[in-house]
Amino acid sequence: MSVSLKIIKLLKLMSNITNKIDFANLPMAYEEHKVEIDNAIKGVLQNANYIMGEPVKEFEEKLQRFTGAKYAISCSSGTDALLLALMAMDIQPGDEVLTTPFTFIATAETIAFLKAKPVFVDIEESTYNIDPSKIEEKITARTKAIIPVSIFGQVPDMDFINEIAIRHDLFVIEDAAQSFGATYKGKRSCNLSTFACTSFFPAKPLGCFGDGGAVFTSEPEFATKMKSLRLHGQMERYHHKYIGMGGRLDTLQAAILNVKLDSYEQDISNRQRVAQKYTSFLKEAVIIPTVNPESTSVWAQYSIRVKNRTETVEKLKRNGIPTAIHYPKALHQQECFEYLDYKEGDFPVTEKVTREILSLPMNPYLTTKEIEFITNQLKTAIQ
Numbered sequence: 001m002s003v004s005l006k007i008i009k010l011l012k013l014m015s016n017i018t019n020k021i022d023f024a025n026l027p028m029a030y031e032e033h034k035v036e037i038d039n040a041i042k043g044v045l046q047n048a049n050y051i052m053g054e055p056v057k058e059f060e061e062k063l064q065r066f067t068g069a070k071y072a073i074s075c076s077s078g079t080d081a082l083l084l085a086l087m088a089m090d091i092q093p094g095d096e097v098l099t100t101p102f103t104f105i106a107t108a109e110t111i112a113f114l115k116a117k118p119v120f121v122d123i124e125e126s127t128y129n130i131d132p133s134k135i136e137e138k139i140t141a142r143t144k145a146i147i148p149v150s151i152f153g154q155v156p157d158m159d160f161i162n163e164i165a166i167r168h169d170l171f172v173i174e175d176a177a178q179s180f181g182a183t184y185k186g187k188r189s190c191n192l193s194t195f196a197c198t199s200f201f202p203a204k205p206l207g208c209f210g211d212g213g214a215v216f217t218s219e220p221e222f223a224t225k226m227k228s229l230r231l232h233g234q235m236e237r238y239h240h241k242y243i244g245m246g247g248r249l250d251t252l253q254a255a256i257l258n259v260k261l262d263s264y265e266q267d268i269s270n271r272q273r274v275a276q277k278y279t280s281f282l283k284e285a286v287i288i289p290t291v292n293p294e295s296t297s298v299w300a301q302y303s304i305r306v307k308n309r310t311e312t313v314e315k316l317k318r319n320g321i322p323t324a325i326h327y328p329k330a331l332h333q334q335e336c337f338e339y340l341d342y343k344e345g346d347f348p349v350t351e352k353v354t355r356e357i358l359s360l361p362m363n364p365y366l367t368t369k370e371i372e373f374i375t376n377q378l379k380t381a382i383q
Helices: 003-014 026-031 035-048 054-067 078-087 108-114 158-168 220-228 251-262 262-282 309-318 335-340 348-356 368-381
Strands: 071-075 096-099 116-120 143-147 171-175 195-199 211-219 235-236 301-303 357-360
Touching: 026 035, 035 054, 035 251, 054 071, 054 211, 054 251, 071 078, 071 220, 071 357, 078 171, 078 195, 078 211, 078 220, 096 108, 108 116, 108 335, 116 335, 143 158, 158 171, 158 301, 211 220, 211 309, 251 262, 262 368, 309 357, 348 357
Parallel strands: 096 116, 096 143, 143 171, 171 195
Antiparallel strands: 071 211, 195 211, 301 357
């Protein structure tokens, strides 16, 4: 631990807890590994190999070992990871892809970008993940894939979803933008389906200092194609087999992620500690998150549900407690998807959750005193 980090932690313990609490605490994520990160960045600057430098290869190898997937292809963002997977399976205009309306827009946006049709399936009220029991009724002759989202850090019931996909000859892409490091029946997220995609956006559990992502598969032909697609469809220099994209991960970001991944298991443990404290303080006060017994979560968010959300947010804000709403409007209610002709009431569980969901500060550095302060203020705010 660096001297500066020790000082910061000491000051936090000595300070009045009513000082403003940091939601994701990105400054601490840097301070914790400042020396190693600075050295990694310096190494890239000295070598001046900013595109596809050696740290990128090293990072991809670490990702493969961490997840158990045979191939990890780093890329420029979690959104581009989804796009690469859809392009690899040759999604065409008019094809249908099933997914959840309760997620960040990138999940459905990439489907629509390729002129395919997002088809939404309602969620489970307990986990907020796609409801597997409602998937099969949405499958048509045009359905080509399912994109379950591992929302808030927990993987859906992938065995159930994969079984449906096998019966109907469909691809499955796990959108693991929020769940890198989570487990399902002993296996890591990103190694549970034909494709998986994750994000290293700064506020994710494993975040870089810019943008970044990765796509995973254990199928060699798909891995080869996605490596080409992220490099403008190039198989060798200036020889292009596919229409692709400029989707490479910067060497600087790979170097930073190499440092952070080395201690990521401890970050996961710390996030789980924070979540356990929240749960113990709030289990009688609000609707708390549910984690299935066969799964673990990396707690990208700790999201509760409250009835008087607007008033609660304002009261917490006045006491220096930031919150976020993931997500205030479902995808089927977004203006850009009006052409899909969904209406209010089509996804009742999703619509109910969007009215009540509220994310509390979540990061590995929250102290027990801070969590006690947040939860006490929350209990007062909802009365």
